[in-house]
Amino acid sequence: MEIMETIVFVGSLFIVIYLFIMQPNQIKGGSMEPTFVEGQYIFTSKVTYKMRKPIRGDVIVFHSPKNKDIEFIKRIIGLPGETVLIESNEIYINGVRIDENYISAKTSLIPGSQISEGVPLTIPEDSLFVMGDNRPRSSDSREFGTIQISSVVGQVFFRYFPADKMGQTKHPKYPGKISTLRGIEKNLSREFQSFFPSLQA
Numbered sequence: 001m002e003i004m005e006t007i008v009f010v011g012s013l014f015i016v017i018y019l020f021i022m023q024p025n026q027i028k029g030g031s032m033e034p035t036f037v038e039g040q041y042i043f044t045s046k047v048t049y050k051m052r053k054p055i056r057g058d059v060i061v062f063h064s065p066k067n068k069d070i071e072f073i074k075r076i077i078g079l080p081g082e083t084v085l086i087e088s089n090e091i092y093i094n095g096v097r098i099d100e101n102y103i104s105a106k107t108s109l110i111p112g113s114q115i116s117e118g119v120p121l122t123i124p125e126d127s128l129f130v131m132g133d134n135r136p137r138s139s140d141s142r143e144f145g146t147i148q149i150s151s152v153v154g155q156v157f158f159r160y161f162p163a164d165k166m167g168q169t170k171h172p173k174y175p176g177k178i179s180t181l182r183g184i185e186k187n188l189s190r191e192f193q194s195f196f197p198s199l200q201a
Contacts, residue, residue, distance in 0.1 A: 029201035031132030048155040059156040065144045072200050074140050078129030083120040104134045114145040
């Protein structure tokens with residue numbers, strides 16, 4: 001009886017944590033390289049933006065504007081009310097070029113983009129402008145436009161697999177050191193790993 005009560009308690013606690021506090025995900029795709037690569041496992045905080053406003057540089061998980069059943073992982077580039085301008089493969093926020101030491105290649109535009117070369121785009125007050133760190137391989141706000149803050153699931157704050165990348169995720173404004181714990185993958189069975197939903201990167 002006590003074992004059953006313990007199982008029910010642990011199960012209920014997990015459900016509460018999963019629904020309201022944080023959720024685990026596995027990354028699928030290469031749009032966030034080199035920061036995150038396919039196959040890595042992360043935790044996403046669902047309460048971050050209940051306690052503070054979004055910050056430029058945050059890596060977030062959000063529902064795809066085209067399909068609510070798909071979740072994307074991207075980085076916040078522009079905040080509500082700001083203007084974004086892409087010119088000569090550089091990004092300007094309110095007329096000031098931003099330094100992006102996390103990207104794998106310069107920012108380019110393709111025909112049909114929601115933002116045009118050298119033309120500023122004003123972000124609505126309830127929205128964010130997001131992009132992947134691997135700009136040549138990322139479907140992001142250049143393609144589908146700004147996203148609503150209400151579509152954000154949460155902020156990515158911890159990477160727990162593989163072991164050599166384990167630790168708090170780096171933020172370009174607050175670039176804390178990532179800690180490591182080698183060998184943890186030996187304790188993670190394939191069944192346990194496959195439990196977590198995947199993100200489209």
